[in-house]
Amino acid sequence: MARVPDAVYVLPLRRGPSTGGLDELAAYLRGLADVLPVVVADASEPDVRRHDVAAFGPGVRVVEVAAAPAGTNGKVVGVLAGLAATTQARVVLADDDVRWDRATLDAALAALAAADLVVPQNVFDPAPWHARWDTARSLVNRALAHDYAGTVVVRRAALGAGYDAHVLFENLELERTVRARGGVVACRRDLVVPRRPPDVGRFVEQRVRQAYDSLAQPPRLVAELALAPLLVAGAVAAVGGRDAVRRRGLALLGGLLVGAVALAEAGRRRDGGAAAFPRSAPLWAPAWVLERAACAWVALAWRAAGGMPYAGRRLRCAAHRTAALRRAALGTTARPTGGRDA
Numbered sequence: 001m002a003r004v005p006d007a008v009y010v011l012p013l014r015r016g017p018s019t020g021g022l023d024e025l026a027a028y029l030r031g032l033a034d035v036l037p038v039v040v041a042d043a044s045e046p047d048v049r050r051h052d053v054a055a056f057g058p059g060v061r062v063v064e065v066a067a068a069p070a071g072t073n074g075k076v077v078g079v080l081a082g083l084a085a086t087t088q089a090r091v092v093l094a095d096d097d098v099r100w101d102r103a104t105l106d107a108a109l110a111a112l113a114a115a116d117l118v119v120p121q122n123v124f125d126p127a128p129w130h131a132r133w134d135t136a137r138s139l140v141n142r143a144l145a146h147d148y149a150g151t152v153v154v155r156r157a158a159l160g161a162g163y164d165a166h167v168l169f170e171n172l173e174l175e176r177t178v179r180a181r182g183g184v185v186a187c188r189r190d191l192v193v194p195r196r197p198p199d200v201g202r203f204v205e206q207r208v209r210q211a212y213d214s215l216a217q218p219p220r221l222v223a224e225l226a227l228a229p230l231l232v233a234g235a236v237a238a239v240g241g242r243d244a245v246r247r248r249g250l251a252l253l254g255g256l257l258v259g260a261v262a263l264a265e266a267g268r269r270r271d272g273g274a275a276a277f278p279r280s281a282p283l284w285a286p287a288w289v290l291e292r293a294a295c296a297w298v299a300l301a302w303r304a305a306g307g308m309p310y311a312g313r314r315l316r317c318a319a320h321r322t323a324a325l326r327r328a329a330l331g332t333t334a335r336p337t338g339g340r341d342a
Helices: 024-030 046-056 075-083 104-109 129-144 170-180 200-216 218-239 243-275 279-305 320-330
Strands: 007-015 038-042 060-064 090-094 117-124 151-155 185-195 308-310 313-315
Touching: 007 279, 007 308, 024 046, 024 320, 038 046, 046 060, 075 090, 090 104, 090 117, 104 117, 104 151, 104 243, 104 308, 117 129, 117 170, 129 200, 129 243, 151 170, 151 279, 170 185, 170 279, 170 320, 185 243, 200 218, 200 279, 218 243, 218 279, 279 308
Parallel strands: 007 038, 007 090, 038 060, 117 185
Antiparallel strands: 090 151, 117 151, 308 313
16 A cells, blocks of 8 residues: 655644553554554653553654643644654644544545645544534534534644644634634535544543633634523523413523524534434434533633633633734734633
8 A cells, every 4th residue: 555645644642551442542553654654742651651652563653742831732732742753744633532544534635735724524433422412512513614623634834833732722723823824724524534432531521621612712602601591591481480481481492402403403414414423413412502501601610710620730721813823923923822712
């Protein structure tokens, strides 16, 4: 099999002593190393990293990454270390739960002929109950714009000196950085890349963190903050008052929850998504709406308290405004490091 020219696969990684799933990940990376160079930017403890090196084999290059400085996103620190250790013009950035195949990889790299950043669509495989719950979020994202995958393909030149690590929503920060530098972002909702689901504990941990991302998208944040008052008003009206009031309450609740299903279904059908997502996937949208109605307010409280807890530190900024990144790219202001969201 011919190797992919002038491209590299960069995986930021930080494993704890008891993190499982290494054998499957190692087999995937060894196979991928036959297709293009694979660089793992490993921020694990030395004993864990030595174990990783042995499992990945000689075909996978492991780069040691120092502990992330306080107030920074460890994943971005790993990405920047991987970029600094490589020179290829085209870079596949991926989380450790992403599983590319050769055909999809070729399609994504080919798409760089007309773009500077290609964002594919992740689909959980396998899909236990909590993965199906989170899939509803992906479908809503697809309906409104595009989902944010755990992997992208980017032209190195489009990133310049890189992107800021003082943010929580690193995918959006990366995308806005490319746009701010005049780059073209191709959101390929039809390009499906499987992703392994997190365990249930990790899924629960991500609920408020994902809601915090909306602080970088003010219109979305306002809509999500409005969910809780609307749902409470509908529930109160539905259980009390006269018949007309109850009917209006039930209509409000039904409109919100059925509307969520309809929106998710629109996302499922967009750009061939019906072939990748099961018909039952939109039915999980009401559960996600109820979750986000609560978590949006919790995220806002964390912001008021100084930022979202992340790996023993606080990250206040979800992502910078594109205008601020554009000014920094033009050299009219200092490069943003934390500060205000969009």
